[in-house]
Amino acid sequence: MKRFLPALVCLCVAIILPFLLVSSSSGKISTYPNLPAPIAKEKILITSAGQAVESTVLKSIADQLNLESDYRPRALAADLYDYKSVVIVVGFSKNGLSQTIRSIKEENGRSKELIMEAEANAIPVILVDITGVLREDAITHSLLETIIPHITYYIGLKNSNYNHDVRGLLKENHIPTTLVNHINDIEVPFNSAYR
Amino acid sequence: MKKNDNHTSIMIGIILVIIGILLPTIVEGWSTYMIENLEGSTLLMDSGKLVIISILYVMKYCIIFFFILFGGILIIYGNFSRNGNLLWQFLYAMLMLLIFFIYNYLHKEGFSYISHLLTLAFLLFVQHFIPRRKNFYIIYSILLTFILLAVAWMQLIPWLSKFGIGTDDIATSIKIIDQYLNDNYLLNTLASLFFILFLIISVILTFLVYLLNKRIIAMEKIQENEMELKATRMALVESKVHEEINSLVHDLKTPLSTLEGLSSLIKLRLKGRGESSIKEYLDRMGSAIQKMNDMISEILYENIKQPISIKELLEYVTSHLILSEKNIEIIVKLEDYLPLICVNKIRFSRAISNILENAISSIGESEGTIRVSVRRLNHQVVFEIMDNGRGIETSHIHSIWEEGFSTRNSSGIGLSFVKSVVENHHGTIRVSSVPGSHTQMNITLPIHEEGGETYEYNDLSR
Known part of the structure; x- marks a missing residue:
C-alpha cells in the first residue's frame, strides 16, 4: 500500500483544492431583471476587452434580435464616430490576444481609451460578462476594474464567484445590473437596453 | 555503460519537456485555426464545427502534455533506475507540477492544476502495474496517451467547471459557446462519454498489462526450472560417460599386465640363449607397455604428477x-x-x-x-x-x-x-x-x- 502513497497524495490534493479555491460572494447587490426603459440606440459596436473568442456570442444575439450591430473585437476609440452605443464583452484570452499584435497592457489601454471616448461623446456602454466562473483571472479582473466605472449597464452571470469584488465595484458606481442564469437569458435584458 | 544510458535518457527527457513547453508557440497556427472556427461556429450556430474544434483541442492537449509527462519520466527514471521507490515518485510529481507552473506562467493559458494532479495520481497508480522491462517505455507511452485522452475530454465537461476542471483558455471558450448553442447538452454528453470511454480503456489496458506480465514471469520461471533440470540431466549423463570411460581405460590395464607378464616370461625363457635381437625387441616392448601403463594412470588419476x-x-x-x-x-x-x-x-x-x-x-x-x-x-x-x-x-x-x-x-x-x-x-x-x-x-x-x-x-x- 505504501507504494501508492504519492498517487493518493495527488488525488487527495486534487479533491481538496476546489474547496479551497471557491470563495463566497462578496455581498448582495440589487439587480434588475431587465431595464425598465431603453438606454441605448443602434447602431451598436460590439467589441471585446481581453479578446476572448466568446464575444461573438453577443454578435449572434444582436443578430437574432435584429439589432443593427458590427462585431469589431479590436475596435479603437477612433472607430466610435459611426456608432450610437458600445457593447463590451469582457474576458481575457491568451490565444485570442495572440491573434492581435497587442500586449495585455496595450489591450487594457485600448479598452480604456474606447470607454473614455464613449463617455466623452455620451455614448452608452454596456458591459457583458458571459464567462462566469470560467474566466476569473487577474487580467480579466483588471479589465473589469478599468471598465466598470465608465459603463451604463452591466449584464453578467449569476454563477460568478466574483473573487475580486466586482459586485462591490458595481454597487459603488451605481451601475444598473442584471444577472442571468444562462447565456441565452441575456437576450431579454440586452433587448431591454434598446427597445 | 549504464551511467551513459542514464545520461542519454535524462537528455532526451529534458529535450522532450522543452519541446512540450514550447509547443504552443510552435503550433500557433493550430490555435489560430481553432479561434477562427470557434467564431465561425458561434456566428453560424454550427455545433458540428464545435465538435471538430473539441477534437483538435483534445489532440493539442494530448501532444503537449505527452511530451512533458513522458519527458519527466525519462528524467526521473534516468536518475533512479526505475526502482519504483517513493522518493522518485514524489520527485516526479514535484517536477511535473513545477513544469506545469512554468508552462502556465509562460503561456498564461490557465491550465487547471486539479486536472494535472488527477493525471499524476492516475499515472503514479498505473505505473506500478507496468513491468520494469525493456518495453517499459512503450507500454508507459501507450497508457499515458489513453490517460491524457481521458483527461483532455474531462477538461471539456461543462458540469466539472465548478470544480476547477477545464479552466484553460480554449476549453473555456468551447464550453461557453456550447452553452450558448446547445445549453451544454452536447459537451456534457460527448465529453463525458469520451472521458469514460478512454478511462475504461486505460484501466483495462493496465489490467491486461499486469496479467500479461504475471504470465510472462510465470513462464520465465518455468523455463528457468526446465533449464536447470536439463543442466542437471546433462551433468548426470556426462558424469556417467566419464565413469564409463574411466572404467574402459581401467580395463585396458588388465591386458597390458598380461602382455607385460608374458613378455617377462619370454625373456626368462630366452635367458642363456644367444638371440640378442629378440631380447632387444622384448625390452622395447616392455618399455612401450610401461609407457602406456603410465599414460593410463595419468588419465585415470589427475593428481598423479x-x-x-x-x-x-x-x-x-x-x-x-x-x-x-x-x-x-x-x-x-x-x-x-x-x-x-x-x-x-x-x-x-x-x-x-x-x-x-x-x-x-x-x-x-x-x-x-x-x-x-x-x-x-x-x-x-x-x-x-x-x-x-x-x-x-x-x-x-x-x-x-x-x-x-x-x-x-x-x-x-x-x-x-x-x-x-x-x-x-x-x-x-x-x-x-x-x-x-x-x-x-x-x-x-x-x-x-x-x-x-x-x-x-x-x-x-x-
Whole structure:
C-alpha cells in the first residue's frame, strides 16, 4: 500500500483544492431583471476587452434580435464616430490576444481609451460578462476594474464567484445590473437596453 | 555503460519537456485555426464545427502534455533506475507540477492544476502495474496517451467547471459557446462519454498489462526450472560417460599386465640363449607397455604428477599437433637451464594443446606465427603462448573461461578445461588480447622442488 502513497497524495490534493479555491460572494447587490426603459440606440459596436473568442456570442444575439450591430473585437476609440452605443464583452484570452499584435497592457489601454471616448461623446456602454466562473483571472479582473466605472449597464452571470469584488465595484458606481442564469437569458435584458 | 544510458535518457527527457513547453508557440497556427472556427461556429450556430474544434483541442492537449509527462519520466527514471521507490515518485510529481507552473506562467493559458494532479495520481497508480522491462517505455507511452485522452475530454465537461476542471483558455471558450448553442447538452454528453470511454480503456489496458506480465514471469520461471533440470540431466549423463570411460581405460590395464607378464616370461625363457635381437625387441616392448601403463594412470588419476623437463613436454605436445595444409609457423623458445616442472603429463599436454589449437583456429587459413616461450621467474616457470590471429573481442574476454562459451559453435569446454588443469597444478593463467592483432596466454607454474611430494609411477600403477 505504501507504494501508492504519492498517487493518493495527488488525488487527495486534487479533491481538496476546489474547496479551497471557491470563495463566497462578496455581498448582495440589487439587480434588475431587465431595464425598465431603453438606454441605448443602434447602431451598436460590439467589441471585446481581453479578446476572448466568446464575444461573438453577443454578435449572434444582436443578430437574432435584429439589432443593427458590427462585431469589431479590436475596435479603437477612433472607430466610435459611426456608432450610437458600445457593447463590451469582457474576458481575457491568451490565444485570442495572440491573434492581435497587442500586449495585455496595450489591450487594457485600448479598452480604456474606447470607454473614455464613449463617455466623452455620451455614448452608452454596456458591459457583458458571459464567462462566469470560467474566466476569473487577474487580467480579466483588471479589465473589469478599468471598465466598470465608465459603463451604463452591466449584464453578467449569476454563477460568478466574483473573487475580486466586482459586485462591490458595481454597487459603488451605481451601475444598473442584471444577472442571468444562462447565456441565452441575456437576450431579454440586452433587448431591454434598446427597445 | 549504464551511467551513459542514464545520461542519454535524462537528455532526451529534458529535450522532450522543452519541446512540450514550447509547443504552443510552435503550433500557433493550430490555435489560430481553432479561434477562427470557434467564431465561425458561434456566428453560424454550427455545433458540428464545435465538435471538430473539441477534437483538435483534445489532440493539442494530448501532444503537449505527452511530451512533458513522458519527458519527466525519462528524467526521473534516468536518475533512479526505475526502482519504483517513493522518493522518485514524489520527485516526479514535484517536477511535473513545477513544469506545469512554468508552462502556465509562460503561456498564461490557465491550465487547471486539479486536472494535472488527477493525471499524476492516475499515472503514479498505473505505473506500478507496468513491468520494469525493456518495453517499459512503450507500454508507459501507450497508457499515458489513453490517460491524457481521458483527461483532455474531462477538461471539456461543462458540469466539472465548478470544480476547477477545464479552466484553460480554449476549453473555456468551447464550453461557453456550447452553452450558448446547445445549453451544454452536447459537451456534457460527448465529453463525458469520451472521458469514460478512454478511462475504461486505460484501466483495462493496465489490467491486461499486469496479467500479461504475471504470465510472462510465470513462464520465465518455468523455463528457468526446465533449464536447470536439463543442466542437471546433462551433468548426470556426462558424469556417467566419464565413469564409463574411466572404467574402459581401467580395463585396458588388465591386458597390458598380461602382455607385460608374458613378455617377462619370454625373456626368462630366452635367458642363456644367444638371440640378442629378440631380447632387444622384448625390452622395447616392455618399455612401450610401461609407457602406456603410465599414460593410463595419468588419465585415470589427475593428481598423479611427475617431474618432467619442459623441453620434453613441449616436444610431446608439438609432435601431436596437426598442421598440414596450414600456413602456420610454431616457434618454440626456451630459456637455458630451465628447471623441471611437476605435472600430470597427459592432462597438462592436453591443456597446452588446447591453447595451441585455439591459436591455430584463430589464425585460420591466413599466414601466421605462434610463439611459445618459456622462462623462469623466481620460483615459477612462465609459459607464454602468443599468436597473431584475429584476437578476442573485448566483450568476450571474461567469458572465455566459462564452460560452454564458444564463438565457433564448439563445445566450449576447451579453455575451461585448460583453466581447471592449470589450477590443479597450483598455477595461474591469464589472457591478453588486442582484437585484430594478437592473443597472448600466460601460464605460470611452480617449479619442481627436489624432495617435493610427487607420485612415482610404479607405485601407483595398477
